[in-house]
Amino acid sequence: MPKSRTLLVIPLALALFGLPTASSPLAAAPATDVTLPLLVTRGKAPAAALLTREDPWPPASPGQPEPQAAQQPDQRPRWHFTQTYKALIARTDSNSNSNSNSNSTDTSAETGTGTGTTDTPGVTASATGSTPGIRRTDHFRAGSITKTFIATVVLQLAAERRLSLSDSVERHLPGLIRGENDTDATDLDGRTLTLRALLTHTSGLADYTAGTKGLIPVTPLEAVRTALALPATTPGRWSYSNTNYVVLGMVIKQVTGNAYATEATHRIITPLGLSGTSFPGARTTLPSPHGRAYTSEGEDVTALNPRVAGAAGELISTLADLDRFYAALLGGRLLPATQLHQMLNTRAAQGRYGMGLYPQKLPCGTTVWGHNGHIAGSYVRTAATRDGDRVLTFRVNTDGIADPTLERTLLAAEFCE
Structure with a gap:
């Protein structure tokens, strides 16, 4: 005892x-x-x-x-x-x-x-x-900390070849982010925006919570539209944005047919006994x-x-x-070695961030x-x-x-x- x-x-x-x-x-x-x-x-x-x-x-x-x-x-x-x-x-x-x-x-x-x-x-x-x-x-x-769970699911899907980190957002969510959209105050385009950029916070998408102050409940689509009405950051440069992971949640649903919560529960929460x-x-x-x-x-x-x-x-x-989850993740129990290495690679984010984790x-x-x-x-x-x-x-x-x-x-x- x-x-x-x-x-x-x-x-x-x-x-x-x-x-x-x-x-x-x-x-x-x-x-x-x-x-x-x-x-x-x-x-x-x-x-x-x-x-x-x-x-x-x-x-x-x-x-x-x-x-x-x-x-x-x-x-x-x-x-x-x-x-x-x-x-x-x-x-x-x-x-x-x-x-x-x-x-x-x-x-x-x-x-x-x-x-x-x-x-x-x-x-x-x-x-x-x-x-x-x-x-x-x-x-x-x-x-x-939700972001680590979402990133883990996306990397598991990549290991299963159900998606690639080089995929464009447009491939999975057609028309979601298009530069010619009159309501889009940015010059971002989902046809050139990759899942890797979303995972590493290098997409240029503004953080929608700058508009909601983190206090207004929104749907994923409303969150993206709010972000697109804000000035974009520099694509390729690290800039933390909650919008990136909202979009990743939408990608998970599009690829699997299930909500991100369902996938995370099936793939992480239940197997680890959380x-x-x-x-x-x-x-x-x-x-x-x-x-x-x-x-x-x-x-x-x-x-x-x-x-x-x-x-x-x-x-x-x-x-x-949370202790058990991170022990399992970093101990190699949730991702193959290749995907775990990608998760911990911070070069895209100038050393600031990996994928759902930071050093x-x-x-x-x-x-x-x-x-x-x-x-x-x-x-x-x-x-x-x-x-x-x-x-x-x-x-x-x-x-x-x-x-x-x-x-x-x-x-x-x-x-x-």
Whole structure:
């Protein structure tokens, strides 16, 4: 059974302020347990959590489910969960008779092992804070991490020779993007625009969310029309655009006859046993269990129409599912070697982006691969080693992190040991 341990507020505060903690349980805690609370203090998030995964299993054949613990009794993945949230300041100050804890947090951690398809819920601190904490099993909106799923499906279709990355958009979606269209303010043309350009964000298509602000539900066709009414970027140069992946979602349906959500479920979610992951379509609620989601101004946006993002960001998932997905993807369990190599090739995007993944070089020289997700009320980031053996996913229950340096700090704490 996983062992749990509760990290006390006072030792945590001492560690954050650089005071000696030789006798504290925190002395042996992972570095991320000390840096995570900064997302709540300096980052101004109501709550934050992370789940790390170390997977010693060798890669399985593409498309095969992750091995069960019974098959690999001595090589089960190791997990570490920790979460932190704002304490009730008035109560803390009253109990401690001190002003030094105005930024204090409550943190809990759990380490242990799990099988490929089931997880033991993490233990969270009691909800004594002004905002409840994040449970390990909570569902949340994963935003643009959806793009990694969409890119994986497209690359699987390429491996099956049902499409080619050199195909034009026109070949699969005739007339969708045509320069002579009177409603098209760009000079882009689907006859020269390739699927590879969509995958790498080098198409020149404007980001439709610049027009909708990510708040207006739209159909895929409406999203494309909105983008075409905006100034194009330079084709061949990297420029992140949600429109690219909306179009890829349309291509998947045209090629397979099924919605992108159906294909991703059949090809990824079901084989990997991602029981907490789903494409909600127009459903505005989150599955249980889940916490609350807030804008940076404190507005509760837990209920949200996912059509604001569609194939570019509608996914709902859990910490454990995202760790498992990226471990499987980078470990070669979802794509043949040729397609995985294409996914990780960043030359087309000037080193900024592969296909549904991007690299980040950390201060120690280590490069991690993954994606982030940003949608109203949720920010999530997954990063992994190139082989997928070590994965970290962290999230906050708000739109973003007030201090942009903290994400890099947290990743370095995990991967630069």
